[in-house]
Each structure stands twice: as C-alpha cells, then as structure tokens.
Amino acid sequence: MLTETVKQGIFSAPYRALTIGIILAISTVAFEGLAITTVAPNVAQHLQGIHLYGWIFSAFLLFQIIGTIVMGKRIDQNGVFKSIIWSFSIFVIGIMIAALSFHMPMLILGRAFQGFGAGALITCVYYCVAVRYPDSLRTKILASFSMAFVLPALIGPYIAGLIAAYVSWRLVFLIVLPFIVISLFLTLPTFRSLQQPASALTKKGNMKELYAIILAIGTGALLTGLSWIPDWKGILLTAAGILTMAQPLRKLLPAGTFSAARGLPATIVARGMYVACYFATESFVVLALVEVKGLSENLAGLIVAAGALSWSAAAGLQSVLDARDHGSGRKIRILCGVGFIIVGVALIIIAIASLGVGIGIAVLSQIIIGFGAGLANPTTAAIALQYAEPGEEGEVSSILQFIDSFSIALSIGIGGALVAISETFNWGIGTGILMAISLQLLFAVLSFITSFRITKKDPIRDTGVSSSMY
Numbered sequence: 001m002l003t004e005t006v007k008q009g010i011f012s013a014p015y016r017a018l019t020i021g022i023i024l025a026i027s028t029v030a031f032e033g034l035a036i037t038t039v040a041p042n043v044a045q046h047l048q049g050i051h052l053y054g055w056i057f058s059a060f061l062l063f064q065i066i067g068t069i070v071m072g073k074r075i076d077q078n079g080v081f082k083s084i085i086w087s088f089s090i091f092v093i094g095i096m097i098a099a100l101s102f103h104m105p106m107l108i109l110g111r112a113f114q115g116f117g118a119g120a121l122i123t124c125v126y127y128c129v130a131v132r133y134p135d136s137l138r139t140k141i142l143a144s145f146s147m148a149f150v151l152p153a154l155i156g157p158y159i160a161g162l163i164a165a166y167v168s169w170r171l172v173f174l175i176v177l178p179f180i181v182i183s184l185f186l187t188l189p190t191f192r193s194l195q196q197p198a199s200a201l202t203k204k205g206n207m208k209e210l211y212a213i214i215l216a217i218g219t220g221a222l223l224t225g226l227s228w229i230p231d232w233k234g235i236l237l238t239a240a241g242i243l244t245m246a247q248p249l250r251k252l253l254p255a256g257t258f259s260a261a262r263g264l265p266a267t268i269v270a271r272g273m274y275v276a277c278y279f280a281t282e283s284f285v286v287l288a289l290v291e292v293k294g295l296s297e298n299l300a301g302l303i304v305a306a307g308a309l310s311w312s313a314a315a316g317l318q319s320v321l322d323a324r325d326h327g328s329g330r331k332i333r334i335l336c337g338v339g340f341i342i343v344g345v346a347l348i349i350i351a352i353a354s355l356g357v358g359i360g361i362a363v364l365s366q367i368i369i370g371f372g373a374g375l376a377n378p379t380t381a382a383i384a385l386q387y388a389e390p391g392e393e394g395e396v397s398s399i400l401q402f403i404d405s406f407s408i409a410l411s412i413g414i415g416g417a418l419v420a421i422s423e424t425f426n427w428g429i430g431t432g433i434l435m436a437i438s439l440q441l442l443f444a445v446l447s448f449i450t451s452f453r454i455t456k457k458d459p460i461r462d463t464g465v466s467s468s469m470y
Contacts, residue, residue, distance in 0.1 A: 049104025072398020091117025340372025
C-alpha cells in the first residue's frame with residue numbers, strides 16, 4: 001500500500017481532477033494580475049482617473065492580505081467547502097464590478113473584491129495541498145503552481161493588449177470566467193469530501209481578522225507615505241503606517257518570527273525575504289531596461305519572461321529531486337536556490353551599472369534568479385505545511401499567502417521610495433533603481449543567512465506517507 005502511494009503522481013487518478021482544477025484556479029488569478037498591468041494605463045485614461053492609477057494595484061494587494069487571513073480562520077471554523085464557494089464568489093463579483101466600471105472608484109472597489117477573493121482562494125488551495133496530498137507529492141503539486149504562472153507570464157500581457165486594442169479592456173476581466181467555471185467543476189467534489197468538524201471560533205480568531213484589517217490600513221498609509229517622501233507629510237504618514245503595522249504583524253505571524261526562531265518562523269522569514277527580492281527586482285529591472293538602457297517595453301518583457309521559464313524548469317527539477325531523496329535534501333535546495341538568487345541580483349546590478357546595454361548579462365541574470373526562486377519556493381512551502389497541526393492547516397496556509405503578499409508590497413514600496421528620493425535630489429533614475437535593487441540584494445543575503453535556521457519537524461504528521469525529517 002505504501003509503495004503504491006509513493007509511486008502515484010499528482011495526475012494519477014485519485015488526484016487528477018483536483019490537480020487540473022487548482023492549476024486552472026492559480027492560472028486564472030495569475031492572468032488577472034499580469035494582464036491588468038498591461039491594460040491599466042488604458043483603463044485609467046478611459047475612466048478619467050489617472051491620478052488614482054496606483055490604487056488599481058494597491059487595492060488588490062491590501063484586500064488580498066485581508067482575504068488571506070480571514071479565510072485561513074474561516075476554513076478551520078466552517079470547513080473548506082463553504083470557504084471555497086465564498087472565495088470563488090467574491091472573486092467573480094470583483095471581476096464583474098471591474099468589468100462594468102464607469103468611474104475609477106467603482107473599478108477600485110472591484111479590484112478590492114478581486115484581491116480579497118484571490119487571497120482567500122489561494123489559501124483554500126494551500127489548505128487542500130496540506131490535507132489531500134501526501135508529503136511525497138506536495139513539492140510536485142507546489143511546483144505545478146509555479147508552472148501555472150508561466151503561461152500567463154508569457155502570453156497574458158500580450159493577449160490583454162490585443163483585446164484592449166481591438167475589442168475592449170472590459171473583456172480582459174471577463175475572459176477568465178469560463179476557466180473559473182471549469183475549475184469549480186473539477187475541484188468541488190474533492191473540497192466537499194474534505195469537510196471536517198469545524199473548530200470553535202475563538203476570541204483570538206476574531207482578533208486576527210481585525211488585525212488583518214488594521215494591518216491593511218497601516219500598509220496603505222505606509223505605501224502612500226513612501227510615495228510622498230521627502231515631503232514632511234509623507235514622512236509623518238510613513239511613520240504612522242509603521243506604528244500601525246507593528247502590533248498586527250506580531251499577532252498575525254508565528255511567535256518567534258521577528259527573531260527568526262528555528263523552525264517555522266525561520267522558514268517564513270527566509271521565504272518572505274527572497275520572494276520580496278525576486279518580485280521587486282523583476283519590477284525594477286523592467287524600469288531600468290526601458291528608462292536607463294533604452295530598450296523597448298516588448299524586449300524588456302521578453303527578458304523578464306526568461307526568469308519565468310527558468311522558475312518553471314527549476315520547480316520541476318526540485319520535485320524530481322524531492323521524490324528521489326524523499327525530502328531529505330529540502331534544506332540544501334533552499335540554500336542553493338537563495339544562493340542562485342543572490343548571484344542573479346548581483347549580475348542585474350552589474351548590467352545596469354555597466355556603460356553598455358548589457359542585454360546578455362540581463363538575460364543571464366533573469367535565468368539565474370528565476371532558477372533560484374523556482375528551486376526554493378515550493379520547498380519552503382512544503383516544509384511550512386508540515387508544521388500545521390490537525391485543525392490548523394488553514395491558518396498555516398494563510399500565513400504562506402500572507403507573507404508573500406505583504407513582503408512583496410513592502411519591498412516594492414521601499415524601492416519605489418528610493419527611486420523617488422533619487423529623482424527629487426537629481427541623482428538620476430538610474431541611481432535610484434540601483435539603490436532599490438541593492439536593497440533587494442540585501443534581502444536575499446539575509447534570507448540565505450536565515451535559511452540555516454530552518455530545522456526539522458519532529459514528528460511529521462502526514463496523510464498516508466511518512467517523510468524524512470529536516
């Protein structure tokens with residue numbers, strides 16, 4: 001029985017429909033995020049709200065954090081079936097509001113619903129991975145999440161641009177609805193079978209949801225304040241945002257996170273820093289290639305796409321290695337992955353600082369950094385999920401989604417402030433971008449150091465297959 005389970009894959013009969021369904025769900029969320037980046041300027045101009053342009057993204061991100069935390073508690077209270085229905089419903093409501101928007105506040109409201117639904121939906125997916133797949137298959141399904149981002153990353157922006165140019169930007173929102181229906185059809189039978197007795201909703205659980213809202217408010221203040229620096233109003237608003245965020249962060253993250261304590265806290269800290277580094281670096285690389293190196297946006301996008309392909313290849317490789325060593329090498333793969341990220345970011349800095357265009361170095365850097373992220377990301381998620389005690393799978397799942405969203409927002413916000421400060425003092429945009437990416441390099445180095453504190457979980461609770469301990 002054990003041998004038969006080990007030999008099964010994520011597309012074996014017991015898992016096939018669920019695997020395809022959740023990959024479709026992840027791809028749908030990825031497409032919406034990447035495609036909207038392309039059409040956002042067109043939408044803002046059409047709705048006469050260019051001054052609110054940034055909130056097209058900020059509203060999504062802030063409410064994604066709330067959705068992540070809220071649904072993590074609701075899964076453990078109400079079960080995953082009701083939670084997934086609510087998650088899909090809220091996401092679709094957001095799509096419809098955004099597609100039918102006739103002014104910017106309505107669009108921002110739609111993006112807020114989308115963000116909440118996306119955060120809740122991905123939390124439900126992580127929960128399903130924790131309780132439905134045996135440990136021997138978790139890195140494989142988590143690797144497929146990385147691959148689910150590849151196609152949207154490569155064709156999403158291009159298709160969105162064509163739709164907006166020849167049909168309507170509204171269709172960019174609506175085009176994903178058929179895929180949502182298919183995803184629901186494939187996943188609901190499994191989610192229904194995972195129903196379990198609901199745990200009691202404690203006062204602490206209620207407070208976590210309140211902390212999530214307070215954190216979103218504080219993060220919004222911080223991001224807004226950073227965009228106003230060095231104006232004194234920006235400094236005050238940034239300070240107020242930091243003070244507002246401090247207590248909610250302590251309550252929402254596992255005990256010991258601020259000191260990177262061994263085990264789950266160190267895993268969460270290491271993951272947050274390298275994820276922030278990867279996505280923030282990607283954002284500033286496009287800006288650097290276009291504004292500093294003078295490349296077209298299409299060419300810059302293709303260079304960054306090389307990182308997505310490399311991520312996918314590495315994610316597939318680590319799942320093969322994990323099956324071969326039964327998980328005993330996961331910590332080493334995290335260290336190697338973050339090490340690749342450090343090398344890649346260093347090459348990016350060299351490419352931007354060099355006198356020539358440096359396209360070759362830029363492409364190489366994206367391949368290396370993408371490979372490192374693809375190697376580390378599914379592995380840290382698999383390790384974190386092993387720390388989920390019975391009845392707490394939803395909470396650990398929400399922590400993973402939360403740390404990804406929050407760390408990326410914070411990293412991009414601080415990097416953007418450095419670029420703005422550089423422009424204010426006439427240092428040039430190139431200097432600002434170099435400072436922003438150098439900050440990401442620091443995050444990657446700190447992530448590498450913290451990764452040594454990722455320790456084994458003993459004993460490991462699994463769903464059918466025991467695993468080596470880390």
